[in-house]
Amino acid sequence: MADLIKNPVDGIKPEIEDRTSTKTEERETEMAPPAAGSSIHRSGSRPQLDLSGAAIQGNFEERDPTILLPNQSDDISHLALDIGGSLIKLVYFSRHENKSAEDKRKRSMKQRFGISNGNRRSYPILGGRLHFVKFETAKINECLDFIKSKQLHCGGMVARCWPTDALSNENVVVKATGGGAYKFTDLFKDRLGVSLDKEDEMDCLVAGANFLLKAIRHEAFTHMEGQKEFVQIDQNDLFPYLLVNIGSGVSMIKVDGDGKFERVSGTNVGGGTYWGLGKLLTQCKSFDELLELSQRGDNRTIDMLVGDIYGGMDYSKIGLSASTIASSFGKTISENKELEDYRPEDISLSLLRMISYNIGQIAYLNALRFGLKRIFFGGFFIRGHAYTMDTISFAVQFWSKGDAKAMFLRHEGFLGALGAFMSYEKHGLDDVMVHQLVERFPMGAPYVGGKIHGPPLGDLNEKISWMEKFVQKGTEIIAPVPMIPPGTTGLGGFEVPLSRGDTLRSDASSLNVGVLHLVPTLDVFPLLADSKMYEPNTIDLSDHGELEYWLTVLSEHLPDLVDKAVASEGGTDDAKRRGDAFSRAFSAHLARLMEEPAAYGKLGLANLLELREECLREFQFNDAYRSIKQRENEASLAVLPDLLMELDSMSEEDKLFTLIEGVLAANIFDWGSRACVDLYHKGTIIEIYRMSRKKMQRPWRVDDFDMFKERMLGLSGKKPPPHKRALLFVDNSGADVVLGMLPLARELLRRGTEVVLVANSLPALNDVTAMELPDIVAEAAKNCDILRRAAEAGGLLVDAMINVQESSKEELPSVPLMVVENGCGSPCIDLRQVSSEVAAAAKDADLVILEGMGRAIHTNFNAKFKCDALKLAMVKNQRLAEKLLKGNIYDCVCRFEPAS
Numbered sequence: 001m002a003d004l005i006k007n008p009v010d011g012i013k014p015e016i017e018d019r020t021s022t023k024t025e026e027r028e029t030e031m032a033p034p035a036a037g038s039s040i041h042r043s044g045s046r047p048q049l050d051l052s053g054a055a056i057q058g059n060f061e062e063r064d065p066t067i068l069l070p071n072q073s074d075d076i077s078h079l080a081l082d083i084g085g086s087l088i089k090l091v092y093f094s095r096h097e098n099k100s101a102e103d104k105r106k107r108s109m110k111q112r113f114g115i116s117n118g119n120r121r122s123y124p125i126l127g128g129r130l131h132f133v134k135f136e137t138a139k140i141n142e143c144l145d146f147i148k149s150k151q152l153h154c155g156g157m158v159a160r161c162w163p164t165d166a167l168s169n170e171n172v173v174v175k176a177t178g179g180g181a182y183k184f185t186d187l188f189k190d191r192l193g194v195s196l197d198k199e200d201e202m203d204c205l206v207a208g209a210n211f212l213l214k215a216i217r218h219e220a221f222t223h224m225e226g227q228k229e230f231v232q233i234d235q236n237d238l239f240p241y242l243l244v245n246i247g248s249g250v251s252m253i254k255v256d257g258d259g260k261f262e263r264v265s266g267t268n269v270g271g272g273t274y275w276g277l278g279k280l281l282t283q284c285k286s287f288d289e290l291l292e293l294s295q296r297g298d299n300r301t302i303d304m305l306v307g308d309i310y311g312g313m314d315y316s317k318i319g320l321s322a323s324t325i326a327s328s329f330g331k332t333i334s335e336n337k338e339l340e341d342y343r344p345e346d347i348s349l350s351l352l353r354m355i356s357y358n359i360g361q362i363a364y365l366n367a368l369r370f371g372l373k374r375i376f377f378g379g380f381f382i383r384g385h386a387y388t389m390d391t392i393s394f395a396v397q398f399w400s401k402g403d404a405k406a407m408f409l410r411h412e413g414f415l416g417a418l419g420a421f422m423s424y425e426k427h428g429l430d431d432v433m434v435h436q437l438v439e440r441f442p443m444g445a446p447y448v449g450g451k452i453h454g455p456p457l458g459d460l461n462e463k464i465s466w467m468e469k470f471v472q473k474g475t476e477i478i479a480p481v482p483m484i485p486p487g488t489t490g491l492g493g494f495e496v497p498l499s500r501g502d503t504l505r506s507d508a509s510s511l512n513v514g515v516l517h518l519v520p521t522l523d524v525f526p527l528l529a530d531s532k533m534y535e536p537n538t539i540d541l542s543d544h545g546e547l548e549y550w551l552t553v554l555s556e557h558l559p560d561l562v563d564k565a566v567a568s569e570g571g572t573d574d575a576k577r578r579g580d581a582f583s584r585a586f587s588a589h590l591a592r593l594m595e596e597p598a599a600y601g602k603l604g605l606a607n608l609l610e611l612r613e614e615c616l617r618e619f620q621f622n623d624a625y626r627s628i629k630q631r632e633n634e635a636s637l638a639v640l641p642d643l644l645m646e647l648d649s650m651s652e653e654d655k656l657f658t659l660i661e662g663v664l665a666a667n668i669f670d671w672g673s674r675a676c677v678d679l680y681h682k683g684t685i686i687e688i689y690r691m692s693r694k695k696m697q698r699p700w701r702v703d704d705f706d707m708f709k710e711r712m713l714g715l716s717g718k719k720p721p722p723h724k725r726a727l728l729f730v731d732n733s734g735a736d737v738v739l740g741m742l743p744l745a746r747e748l749l750r751r752g753t754e755v756v757l758v759a760n761s762l763p764a765l766n767d768v769t770a771m772e773l774p775d776i777v778a779e780a781a782k783n784c785d786i787l788r789r790a791a792e793a794g795g796l797l798v799d800a801m802i803n804v805q806e807s808s809k810e811e812l813p814s815v816p817l818m819v820v821e822n823g824c825g826s827p828c829i830d831l832r833q834v835s836s837e838v839a840a841a842a843k844d845a846d847l848v849i850l851e852g853m854g855r856a857i858h859t860n861f862n863a864k865f866k867c868d869a870l871k872l873a874m875v876k877n878q879r880l881a882e883k884l885l886k887g888n889i890y891d892c893v894c895r896f897e898p899a900s
């Protein structure tokens with residue numbers, strides 16, 4: 001017998017869209033709402049979709065198969081507009097690619113746990129996204145062309161099913177708000193044949209703002225002295241607030257609830273004023289050009305300061321410093337100068353400051369009128385511009401003496417358009433929950449924010465050349481304007497922006513919005529002790545040192561990852577090109593974050609690691625570690641029977657200890673850790689596994705084993721009842737799952753505990769996926785009755801999967817072993833967004849085991865559960881070991897926390 005735990009054996013050697021501005025620009029971000037469904041009835045304004053008899057045409061495995069809707073007779077409109085004085089905002093729907101094929105495992109789990117598609121709804125969800133695009137109102141023809149080219153006026157879904165020319169738009173009604181909905185009614189009818197159904201602008205602004213503030217985590221943020229801080233709004237404590245929408249003009253709305261509001265004030269000095277006056281005074285050709293000028297400006301040459309009046313002195317009696325602006329543009333009256341004698345840069349800054357400050361001040365006065373403490377600012381005047389936000393915040397802070405707070409919205413300018421979209425009777429967004437939205441930052445994010453548009457980047461080739469082109473452009477992009485620490489602001493003064501950064505970031509990328517995918521099947525993990533207080537990330541990346549360290553780790557890991565990714569696709573020239581483009585794209589993300597840490601909103605390490613996986617998928621590297629995983633699985637499965645035999649010869653106590661030690665030791669197989677990857681060159685899988693076991697020494701860095709043992713085996717012979725059901729969040733393929741977690745699962749099963757193996761929905765590094773696990777279990781079950789019977793009971797072994805000798809008919813029924821997917825494709829897990837399968841399986845669970853550094857340390861190290869929880873991981877990073885545990889690399893964590 002090969003003694004795995006103590007003696008070496010040879011194994012297998014491991015091998016290691018904005019369409020505004022002068023050029024046609026398009027800013028597009030996406031948010032995914034559920035599609036309409038079969039039981040939807042016609043609403044007055046919008047034709048509905050009849051899904052009865054819907055069938056996929058052609059191949060089910062195709063990436064974006066055409067759906068035939070035989071009973072659908074009406075055109076559907078998935079488009080809403082907000083046509084303002086300056087800009088047209090457009091929100092439209094597109095169907096999600098349905099990537100996850102339903103396999104046998106999934107169907108059996110759904111049946112077992114009684115999960116239906118889109119658990120909260122009575123109609124099926126096709127999935128989709130909301131796209132956000134804007135155009136200059138003056139260039140409305142471009143907007144009409146865009147709508148036409150995308151067939152948005154006929155309904156995206158229908159356009160895929162019938163030839164375009166067979167469509168008639170006569171009955172199509174599109175929701176529209178803003179003055180242009182009235183002004184351009186005829187134009188839309190003439191050019192597109194659609195009728196605009198007008199919705200009230202204020203209704204729409206409020207509906208959009210309420211939706212964003214309730215449904216999107218970290219939608220709002222403060223911006224003070226160059227520092228951005230995301231604010232978590234408590235959904236139950238949102239109202240009342242003041243909404244200030246700064247478009248061409250400004251509206252101030254007191255919002256008391258959904259649909260409950262009053263427009264309490266406004267000002268005609270708004271975005272149109274800045275742009276209009278600025279254009280006249282500086283000859284600028286675009287809004288961005290004007291804003292860019294301001295970044296190099298010095299308003300002291302234009303504005304009359306207190307010091308100018310008081311001979312350089314403060315007017316301290318009323319709290320004004322010498323640098324306080326006494327009168328915007330006031331200096332120009334006393335000088336014998338013409339417009340040409342002033343720098344356009346200075347004029348732009350002075351104007352921007354004047355208008356922003358004024359709006360901030362009026363907003364505060366209105367907040368004061370109604371006793372409101374929170375003011376949310378939206379509208380495209382803000383344009384994610386640091387100086388604008390700082391000035392508004394300063395005014396609110398200064399005049400309220402810190403009592404009121406100015407907050408900004410990441411989707412600032414789309415409130416109205418989103419509200420118009422929501423005015424369709426069945427828009428599908430009404431009961432969207434925070435946990436169903438997943439924000440992703442695609443490859444275009446470092447340069448243009450959301451999804452890239454312009455010419456459609458349908459195929460990968462175009463993506464790659466886009467990447468090549470923009471890497472060059474990306475190097476020209478500079479940081480947002482940092483502020484000089486304001487020494488005099490306490491007295492009402494305001495400094496000029498530091499003259500760094502002459503170029504504005506592209507409109508979209510400065511707005512910090514990614515692509516919002518709606519995944520209706522996501523749920524909050526029900527066993528979290530307090531989901532509101534739960535924070536998945538252990539390390540705080542708002543600490544700049546931490547962010548820099550982890551960005552560097554990811555950057556250094558990149559060449560090796562690209563090698564593996566390219567190899568996983570056969571090392572062809574095409575794979576190399578994709579690998580190169582992936583590397584550029586991911587490096588661009590890292591550079592962007594290094595330069596502006598809050599660029600993508602509030603990010604934790606888990607998000608960074610997921611970003612990497614998503615970026616790989618964008619370049620069609622669907623499983624970079626595929627062959628490594630396969631090889632390690634095979635090597636480990638070959639020695640599993642020996643390990644099980646060894647374990648079975650032990651006493652209960654020794655066995656439990658050996659099992660836990662085995663999980664920790666086998667967690668060394670982590671292709672995401674630099675140190676570990678270096679190790680793999682030094683021996684075979686089994687040699688490394690053995691070496692890892694041999695080095696294990698108790699006490700582990702965190703060592704609650706005795707407590708766990710007591711719960712499992714009891715004290716002084718009194719045997720406690722077994723857990724009813726255990727959820728085992730598994731980590732890596734190969735030894736980790738085969739020699740670590742499976743034997744532990746087997747022991748739990750043997751003791752009468754149902755076991756649910758929870759694995760990734762999509763590949764991430766060498767993590768095992770839920771699709772792969774049933775085959776691994778089947779293979780392991782060939783030599784193990786306990787596993788086989790449990791897997792059979794759990795519906796895991798389906799016909800062809802297993803080929804065992806006929807077993808005896810009088811076997812006792814077994815508790816089931818099941819596999820569910822966790823709903824994510826990352827090495828970490830955010831337990832606020834797990835699959836409905838795990839959420840359903842958790843209902844009867846009284847033990848949660850989280851395994852691996854990603855799931856038990858980077859995330860969830862501090863998570864508290866309603867049931868018993870065991871966190872098992874080896875720390876494979878020196879700095880993390882030192883900082884978090886005051887220990888060393890390869891130290892282990894065995895944390896047991898009884899139900900709280």
Ligand SMILES: Nc1ncnc2c1ncn2[C@@H]1O[C@H](COP(=O)(O)OP(=O)(O)O)[C@@H](O)[C@H]1O
Nearest residue numbers: 020084085086087247248271272287379380381
């Ligand atoms: N690319 C742009 N072109 C024109 N104005 C812009 C642009 N980006 C930002 N703005 C600013 O945004 C304002 C319009 O904001 P928006 O919220 O769209 O209001 P409206 O509905 O009145 O058009 C403009 O007056 C201008 O100050």
Ligand SMILES: CC(C)(COP(=O)(O)O)[C@@H](O)C(=O)NCCC(=O)O
Nearest residue numbers: 670672673674827852853854855877
């Ligand atoms: C990505 C990982 C969390 C995966 O670890 P696992 O969950 O597989 O134990 C880990 O490999 C990691 O943190 N890597 C980066 C650190 C480093 O290379 O040192």
Ligand SMILES: [Mn+2]
Nearest residue numbers: 731732767827
């Ligand atoms: Mn892993």
